[in-house]
Structure formats: C-alpha cells, structure tokens
Amino acid sequence: MKKKFDIDNPKLRENPFTVPDGYFLEVRNSVSERISSVNRESHTGVWSIAKPQLILVSSFVIIFFIVYGAFSLFSPSDNSPEVTILSSNSQYLDEGFLRTSFVDFFDFEGDTVISAEHKIDSVELITYISENIDIITLASLE
Amino acid sequence: MDDNELLALYREQGRENYAFNLIVEKYSERLYWHIRKLTGSHEDANDILQNSLVKAWGALPQFREESRLYTWMYRIATNEALTFLKRSKLRAFFSLSDYTKQVENQIEADPFFNGDEAQRIFRKAIMKLPDKQRVVFTMRYYEEMKYEEISEILGTSVGALKASYHHAYQKIQDILRESV
Structure with missing residues (x-):
C-alpha cells in the first residue's frame, strides 16, 4: 500500500486532468473577443464616461441660469420707490415714532384726573388718519 | 515564431x-x-x-x-x-x-479528472498544502522546472524555493501516510 503512494512514482507525475473537447480553441476565441471589447472600451472610454456627466452638469447650469434670470427679471430692484418707502418707514418703526400695538394705543392715563385734558378731538383724529393713512397701513403690516 | x-x-x-x-x-x-x-x-x-x-x-x-x-x-x-x-x-x-472539505468534494466530483485512485488521493494531499508551497511543488514536481526558472517567475531566492519544496514534499508524504 505504501508503495502505491511513493511520490517518486512516475505515474503520479502524469497529468490526471482533462478538458472539454475544443476547449483551447474556445479559449482563444473568447480571449480574442474580450481583448477586442477592451480595445473598443479604451477607444471610446473617456467620452462614454464623461458624456452623461457633462450632460448632467450642463443641464444644472442651464436650470440655474433660467432660475437666476427669472428672479432677476421679476424681483424688485433695490432702488424702486416701494422699497424706499418701506425702508424709510422701517426706520420710523425702529426709532419708535410709530407704535401700533394695542398697548401703544391704550390710554394709561384714562383713569386719572388729568386725562380729560388730553382728550383728542375726533375731527383732529380723522384729519390725522386721512393725512397719514399710508404710514398707518404700513405700520399695521409690521 | x-x-x-x-x-x-x-x-x-x-x-x-x-x-x-x-x-x-x-x-x-x-x-x-x-x-x-x-x-x-x-x-x-x-x-x-x-x-x-x-x-x-x-x-x-x-x-x-x-x-x-x-x-x-x-x-x-x-x-x-x-x-x-x-x-x-x-x-x-x-x-x-x-x-x-470543499476542495476534496470538488476532486471527487470533477468530471474532467481522468486519474486513478492513487492520483486522486495524491491530488487531495497537494490541495492541502499552503498555497505558495503548492505553487513551488507543482512547478517543480509536475512541470519539472529548474529552481532558477521558478525563482525568476516567483521572485523568490533559489534557497527559499528549495526549502519550500522540501517542506511540501515532507508534508505530502505525511498526509499520504495518514491517509493509508
């Protein structure tokens, strides 16, 4: 039995494997096909990889410019009259000249004795409102 | 050519x-x-x-x-x-x-194995070697390549290859002895 497994037995050195019929011809054809496709890929490779990415980037750029253009066209410019009024009014608001909250109009002195002396004449009030209607409207928007 | x-x-x-x-x-x-x-x-x-x-x-x-x-x-x-x-x-x-076990089963079921039982057992023993030892053993034993040639291919010194082949040879003998 031991002799059977003598490593130096020439029988053991023989190739025990086989391959399917026509295998080596098949390998040559298959490799030839694969290297041809590798060639094609390397010739068109850079463009085929870059093309979809370039399309994507350029479409984003186009969309950006369209949106930017639309905003530029339809948004009011800085030196338009409406903005000037708003900014000047906001300055009044900031400085406390225009106070429009409920507390501002509440007469703290209503219960006092001297409050009667400070009563505003209704005609005077209507005149004031009609003259300053835009400021009051804007202040109410605050 | x-x-x-x-x-x-x-x-x-x-x-x-x-x-x-x-x-x-x-x-x-x-x-x-x-x-x-x-x-x-x-x-x-x-x-x-x-x-x-x-x-x-x-x-x-x-x-x-x-x-x-x-x-x-x-x-x-x-x-x-x-x-x-x-x-x-x-x-x-x-x-x-x-x-x-996977490798042993593969050898058993291989439709393109044409060797006898001794060769099948021998193949199983070879497949149990560490990969690099198997490479050296295969090149030397089956392909009868010179150590210098193997050294050129594997980038290993001739001395290391000789030692590797010797170890592989010993291991296979041990495996075969155990399998009898």
Missing part, C-alpha cells in the same frame, strides 16, 4: 491584436495546465486563465522585456491563481464552510 518576433509584431502599428492572438495560441495551453494544477477545477482554471490573458493584454504595452515573455505571463497567471485561492478561502471562511 519566437517571443522576440511576436513582440516585434505586436509593436507594429495595427497588428497588436493579431500578435497577441498568436501569443495566446502559443501559451494558453501551458498556462492552463499550470493554473489547473494549482486550483484543481476546470471552471476555476478557465476563469483564471482568461483573466490572466486579458490582464497580460492590458499590461503588454508596459512590458520592458526585462524578463522573458513566457516568464512574465507565467507570473501573471500564478498571481491571478493565488489571488483566486485566497478569495476562495475567505469566501469559505465567511460562509462557515470547511474549505478543505
């Missing part, structure tokens, strides 16, 4: 594919048997051979003829086979299966 003529043909404008097909025709069979003896299975050997040849095609423009063409191609095929074996072991490890 010798290697120099093949390489000269390869460097001619527009004849690369034709020259490489000749190289494949010349070396594919020898490389196949080398890989087959390392892996055992025909399907694996086929995949490794084709990948090696495609890699050689991709790397051929950088081939500087510092070694012989055949040695260079042999090195690519050997490295490809070693990478494949390493991956197979890892796959077996992560799937919690016994790699040695």
Whole structure:
C-alpha cells in the first residue's frame, strides 16, 4: 500500500486532468473577443464616461441660469420707490415714532384726573388718519 | 515564431491584436495546465486563465522585456491563481464552510479528472498544502522546472524555493501516510 503512494512514482507525475473537447480553441476565441471589447472600451472610454456627466452638469447650469434670470427679471430692484418707502418707514418703526400695538394705543392715563385734558378731538383724529393713512397701513403690516 | 518576433509584431502599428492572438495560441495551453494544477477545477482554471490573458493584454504595452515573455505571463497567471485561492478561502471562511472539505468534494466530483485512485488521493494531499508551497511543488514536481526558472517567475531566492519544496514534499508524504 505504501508503495502505491511513493511520490517518486512516475505515474503520479502524469497529468490526471482533462478538458472539454475544443476547449483551447474556445479559449482563444473568447480571449480574442474580450481583448477586442477592451480595445473598443479604451477607444471610446473617456467620452462614454464623461458624456452623461457633462450632460448632467450642463443641464444644472442651464436650470440655474433660467432660475437666476427669472428672479432677476421679476424681483424688485433695490432702488424702486416701494422699497424706499418701506425702508424709510422701517426706520420710523425702529426709532419708535410709530407704535401700533394695542398697548401703544391704550390710554394709561384714562383713569386719572388729568386725562380729560388730553382728550383728542375726533375731527383732529380723522384729519390725522386721512393725512397719514399710508404710514398707518404700513405700520399695521409690521 | 519566437517571443522576440511576436513582440516585434505586436509593436507594429495595427497588428497588436493579431500578435497577441498568436501569443495566446502559443501559451494558453501551458498556462492552463499550470493554473489547473494549482486550483484543481476546470471552471476555476478557465476563469483564471482568461483573466490572466486579458490582464497580460492590458499590461503588454508596459512590458520592458526585462524578463522573458513566457516568464512574465507565467507570473501573471500564478498571481491571478493565488489571488483566486485566497478569495476562495475567505469566501469559505465567511460562509462557515470547511474549505478543505470543499476542495476534496470538488476532486471527487470533477468530471474532467481522468486519474486513478492513487492520483486522486495524491491530488487531495497537494490541495492541502499552503498555497505558495503548492505553487513551488507543482512547478517543480509536475512541470519539472529548474529552481532558477521558478525563482525568476516567483521572485523568490533559489534557497527559499528549495526549502519550500522540501517542506511540501515532507508534508505530502505525511498526509499520504495518514491517509493509508
């Protein structure tokens, strides 16, 4: 039995494997096909990889410019009259000249004795409102 | 056509594919048997051979003829086979299966194994060797390559190769002794 497994037995050195019929011809054809496709890929490779990415980037750029253009066209410019009024009014608001909250109009002195002396004449009030209607409207928007 | 003529043909404008097909025709069979003896299975050997040849095609423009063409191609095929074996072991490890058992079953069920029972047992013993020892043993035992030639292919010193072959030889004898 031991002799059977003598490593130096020439029988053991023989190739025990086989391959399917026509295998080596098949390998040559298959490799030839694969290297041809590798060639094609390397010739068109850079463009085929870059093309979809370039399309994507350029479409984003186009969309950006369209949106930017639309905003530029339809948004009011800085030196338009409406903005000037708003900014000047906001300055009044900031400085406390225009106070429009409920507390501002509440007469703290209503219960006092001297409050009667400070009563505003209704005609005077209507005149004031009609003259300053835009400021009051804007202040109410605050 | 010798290697120099093949390489000269390869460097001619527009004849690369034709020259490489000749190289494949010349070396594919020898490389196949080398890989087959390392892996055992025909399907694996086929995949490794084709990948090696495609890699050689991709790397051929950088081939500087510092070694012989055949040695260079042999090195690519050997490295490809070693990478494949390493991956197979890892796959077996992560799937919690016994790699040695898998290999033994593969030998048992191989439809392209034409050897007798002694050769089957011998193959199983070879497949139990560590990958690098198996490479050295296969090249020396089956292909009867000189140590200098193996050294050129594997980039290992002749002394280390001799030691490696000796260890492999001893291990196989031990495995065979146990299996009797």
